[in-house]
Amino acid sequence: MKQRIISFIAGILVTLIVISLSVFAALPDITWQTLSAAFGGYKVYIDGELFEARDRSGIIEPFNYNGWIWAPFEHIAVALGMNARWEQDTRSLYLDTPPVPPPPKPKVTYFFDVLTAYENTSKTNAWGNITENTSFKMLGDEYIKGWRFSVSGASNFSLSVYYNLRGEYKSIKGILGSVDGTNRDYTGVINIYLDDKLYKEYPMTGNMIPMEVAIDVTSANVMQIKFTSNNNTATYGFGNVIIE
Secondary structure, three states, rough: OOOOOOOOOOOOOOOOOOOOHHHHHHHOOOOOOEEEEEEEOEEEEOEEEOOOEEEEEEOOOEEEOEEEOOOHHHHHHHOOOOOEEOOOOOOOOEEOOOOOOOOOOOOOHHHHOOOOOEEHHHHHHHEEEEEEEEEEEOOOOOEEEEEEEEEEEOOOEEEEEEOOOOOOEEEEEEEEOOOOOOOOOOOOEEEEEEEOOOOOOOOOOOOOOEEEEEOOOOOOOEEEEEEEEEEOEEEEEEEEEEEE
């Protein structure tokens, strides 16, 4: 493409900010120079896409000066995701990289948002209860969306809840421990069964430290949680239960 050579008057070439000549005329320490630049067909691409800077008059055309291709640096910086700020008093262009937002928290699916028991033997028993989707405290910390296992006035006493997982899930995770504000002098057991087979046994005491529990339920259809109390009074919790 045939190039046309014209006279180009520029203020600050490193930034190529389009500022009215009247503003520059008011600044006594501005030095003016006449430069020769080549225009015609020069293009700038950013990540493979054509970059076109625009002002009120239209496209600001890149040009060749002294073997270098010049284009509005401020516009390029903005196209690259930077924030541009011009400070007239100091005649300074500030380019700042926006702060990187924190990564989004992984989406959590709570167990009780997708499942409810199809059978809960405590509903027909006066001596104990398994409460679903409830909150409680263990060692002063609040736990939500979990099971509360309690029994009063009976020993060697068992209750169960059953869930149809349909083979759709991989894991169930939560925190298991002793609920605050209850008798500490007791023991019990919580057993997890998957498709009628014992998966794991968790011995419980009144003074136990809450512990993380992870249950691999890959391909499992039915999950049974069986709570057995060895004393007359016992209260445990399995909270913050999520399912994947």
